[in-house]
Amino acid sequence: MTYDDIRKVFLNYFEQHGHKIVPSASLIPNDPTLLFTVAGMVPWKEIFLGHAQPIAPRVADVQKCIRAGGKHNDLDEVGFDGRHHTFFEMLGNWSFGDYFKEQAITMSWDLLTNVLKLDPNRIVVTTHVSDEEATALWKKIAGKDAIRLDKDNWWSAGDVGPCGPCTEMHYDMGADLPGGLPGSPDEDGGRYVEIWNDVFMQYNRDANGNLTNLPKCNVDTGAGLERWASVLQGKLDNYDTDLFQHLMDATTDIVKVKRNGDNMPSFKIIADHLRAVGFAIADGVIPSNTDRGYVIRRILRRAMRHGQLLGHRGALLSELYPALVHEMGATYPELARQEKHVVEIIRNEENAFADMLQSGMKLLDGELPKVQNNVLPGAVAFKLFDTYGFPLDLTQMILRDKNMTVDVAEFEKCMTEQKERSRADTKGTRVLWESRGELPDTNDSFKYAPVADLNATVLAILRDGEFVETAKPGDNVEIALDKTNFYGTQGGQVGDSGELRIGENTIVNVTEAARAGNIVIHKGTVVSEIHVGDTVNPVINAAIRSQTARAHTATHLLQAALRKVLNTDVEQRGSRVAPDSVRFDFSFGRAMTEEEKTQVEDLVNSWIAADMPVAHEEMKIDEAKSRGAMALFGEKYGDIVRVITAGDVSCELCGGTHVYHTGEIMRAHINKEKSVASGIRRITMSVGNLAE
Ligand code: SER
Numbered sequence: 001m002t003y004d005d006i007r008k009v010f011l012n013y014f015e016q017h018g019h020k021i022v023p024s025a026s027l028i029p030n031d032p033t034l035l036f037t038v039a040g041m042v043p044w045k046e047i048f049l050g051h052a053q054p055i056a057p058r059v060a061d062v063q064k065c066i067r068a069g070g071k072h073n074d075l076d077e078v079g080f081d082g083r084h085h086t087f088f089e090m091l092g093n094w095s096f097g098d099y100f101k102e103q104a105i106t107m108s109w110d111l112l113t114n115v116l117k118l119d120p121n122r123i124v125v126t127t128h129v130s131d132e133e134a135t136a137l138w139k140k141i142a143g144k145d146a147i148r149l150d151k152d153n154w155w156s157a158g159d160v161g162p163c164g165p166c167t168e169m170h171y172d173m174g175a176d177l178p179g180g181l182p183g184s185p186d187e188d189g190g191r192y193v194e195i196w197n198d199v200f201m202q203y204n205r206d207a208n209g210n211l212t213n214l215p216k217c218n219v220d221t222g223a224g225l226e227r228w229a230s231v232l233q234g235k236l237d238n239y240d241t242d243l244f245q246h247l248m249d250a251t252t253d254i255v256k257v258k259r260n261g262d263n264m265p266s267f268k269i270i271a272d273h274l275r276a277v278g279f280a281i282a283d284g285v286i287p288s289n290t291d292r293g294y295v296i297r298r299i300l301r302r303a304m305r306h307g308q309l310l311g312h313r314g315a316l317l318s319e320l321y322p323a324l325v326h327e328m329g330a331t332y333p334e335l336a337r338q339e340k341h342v343v344e345i346i347r348n349e350e351n352a353f354a355d356m357l358q359s360g361m362k363l364l365d366g367e368l369p370k371v372q373n374n375v376l377p378g379a380v381a382f383k384l385f386d387t388y389g390f391p392l393d394l395t396q397m398i399l400r401d402k403n404m405t406v407d408v409a410e411f412e413k414c415m416t417e418q419k420e421r422s423r424a425d426t427k428g429t430r431v432l433w434e435s436r437g438e439l440p441d442t443n444d445s446f447k448y449a450p451v452a453d454l455n456a457t458v459l460a461i462l463r464d465g466e467f468v469e470t471a472k473p474g475d476n477v478e479i480a481l482d483k484t485n486f487y488g489t490q491g492g493q494v495g496d497s498g499e500l501r502i503g504e505n506t507i508v509n510v511t512e513a514a515r516a517g518n519i520v521i522h523k524g525t526v527v528s529e530i531h532v533g534d535t536v537n538p539v540i541n542a543a544i545r546s547q548t549a550r551a552h553t554a555t556h557l558l559q560a561a562l563r564k565v566l567n568t569d570v571e572q573r574g575s576r577v578a579p580d581s582v583r584f585d586f587s588f589g590r591a592m593t594e595e596e597k598t599q600v601e602d603l604v605n606s607w608i609a610a611d612m613p614v615a616h617e618e619m620k621i622d623e624a625k626s627r628g629a630m631a632l633f634g635e636k637y638g639d640i641v642r643v644i645t646a647g648d649v650s651c652e653l654c655g656g657t658h659v660y661h662t663g664e665i666m667r668a669h670i671n672k673e674k675s676v677a678s679g680i681r682r683i684t685m686s687v688g689n690l691a692e
Pocket residue numbers: 038039040041092155197198199220221222223
């Protein structure tokens with residue numbers, strides 16, 4: 001049975017048993033707690049939690065998954081055994097409050113033994129120690145005594161969220177193989193392979209580890225397609241199955257080296273990494289230096305290193321991508337649809353790294369003879385990282401072959417020192433403020449609800465690069481106060497303008513409030529002499545503040561509309577929110593059509609017309625996450641976060657200022673949509689009077 005056959009048999013079986021068949025969701029989850037879709041259940045989390053309605057009570061699909069970072073991470077195992085992948089396909093069937101344990105186990109068993117005709121005697125089952133019911137069901141349905149395990153038979157996608165006990169089915173690959181039964185000390189030996197996991201999703205776990213019942217009892221099953229292929233094709237190694245053989249044949253054609261026992265890990269790694277990189281970019285990931293973009297960049301660079309080990313120089317995955325499209329494009333049409341874009345992005349990455357890889361290897365080869373006790377100094381690994389772009393795990397992977405490791409503590413020390421240096425190098429007044437010392441953080445808690453008569457004390461005045469005690473009319477200054485109503489530029493939102501007053505008199509015209517760390521700096525021109533120690537009233541320009549608030553809430557609506565009209569992979573990459581105008585950068589692989597632009601604009605305007613309430617709330621980060629609030633990857637959030645919710649269309653973590661009803665925005669108009677970098681588009685939009 002080929003991969004195509006297996007997908008068909010699986011989906012047909014569940015269709016015949018009343019399941020609705022749906023296509024795979026994106027690898028980029030709509031879930032800030034995860035970098036990638038790590039399991040088939042990820043797209044259904046909101047349904048399990050009772051926050052969304054299922055399209056059908058029973059569903060089945062084949063889901064694209066990546067496990068290469070975070071709680072579920074198989075990256076380091078790939079290539080060295082035949083069972084691990086960063087990208088894989090998960091066959092799954094779901095019951096949303098419909099059938100539960102008995103039918104789930106009955107169908108799994110029926111499909112494995114009656115349809116696929118696997119030998120029942122070679123299947124071993126496990127259940128959770130607490131799960132008497134599932135254990136009894138196995139006895140009744142299959143005459144099997146389940147092995148009772150604890151940790152291995154409890155499943156959750158992340159530290160919080162839906163979870164439950166599970167029952168696993170393992171296949172005995174042959175008595176002559178090493179390895180013991182599941183749960184035994186040598187369970188990883190290779191003889192027993194997990195082929196299916198039925199999870200009984202009935203609990204929600206909160207941040208403190210407490211379990212509460214989900215609204216309904218659900219079933220989430222997951223089976224690794226690659227493992228099924230190996231079992232059904234009688235192969236001990238997933239990479240010996242048809243799909244991987246074809247991808248490795250394509251690699252052989254390009255690197256012009258035959259496969260043998262020694263170079264097999266490189267072939268396996270390249271085939272695996274081709275799938276992870278190709279599928280992720282087709283779903284909208286752009287290689288970068290943060291979060292999932294960095295995971296993909298690292299994987300791509302590891303693949304290049306293995307190309308080099310096979311004697312190949314230069315582009316590799318970009319050359320191989322058409323083979324992936326050929327192999328999997330019929331099942332996943334997005335691969336072909338995005339082909340030009342994906343190849344271009346991979347090629348750019350490969351070009352940028354090719355020379356660095358060679359020079360870096362030269363440096364490393366020169367250092368190796370000096371290595372003592374098989375530990376490479378962290379400073380060398382850091383130089384490879386800093387000068388040649390070697391991710392730490394690439395260096396570690398190279399050394400693994402030589403039984404060497406990296407002094408990671410020293411590497412991290414070098415990293416911290418470099419960050420400090422670059423901070424000190426930053427030009428501009430920010431550095432002067434940050435290095436001034438003795439200034440307390442500005443209390444800017446008034447920024448969301450400015451107070452009419454705020455008695456603030458002038459703490460410092462900066463003029464022409466120097467701190468002074470007094471400033472005269474006409475001086476351009478920056479002023480720090482102990483407290484303020486001003487919002488200092490941050491998170492893409494331009495800071496407030498306004499005045500510092502004493503009584504009715506304007507003392508300083510403030511053109512923009514900025515920030516240096518936790519100090520709000522009021523930038524502007526002095527109107528009437530001002531001294532350190534004066535008491536002033538910081539008054540913001542309320543009209544401009546409302547224009548900025550309109551633009552900010554409109555930005556959230558824009559993002560929600562883009563995700564609806566284009567796809568949920570669209571991710572914010574940067575923004576600038578100014579009075580009545582918005583610049584919004586997002587990940588997307590091509591130009592938007594005129595029709596899409598109109599749809600997005602119409603959608604935003606329909607939400608404005610609906611005059612939905614906009615809630616501004618503070619809550620614990622875990623609560624925000626469980627509400628599914630969108631967050632920016634790469635941003636660090638504290639324990640308490642601010643969540644802005646516009647009707648039922650948008651929920652985002654955000655520290656900015658916003659309107660209270662979408663109707664206040666009045667109108668939105670998209671002015672322009674263009675490319676700013678490969679895979680990144682920019683929309684400029686006007687709102688309010690400007691749009692009118
Ligand atoms: N969520 C479970 C797993 O990933 C079953 O789908 O194993």
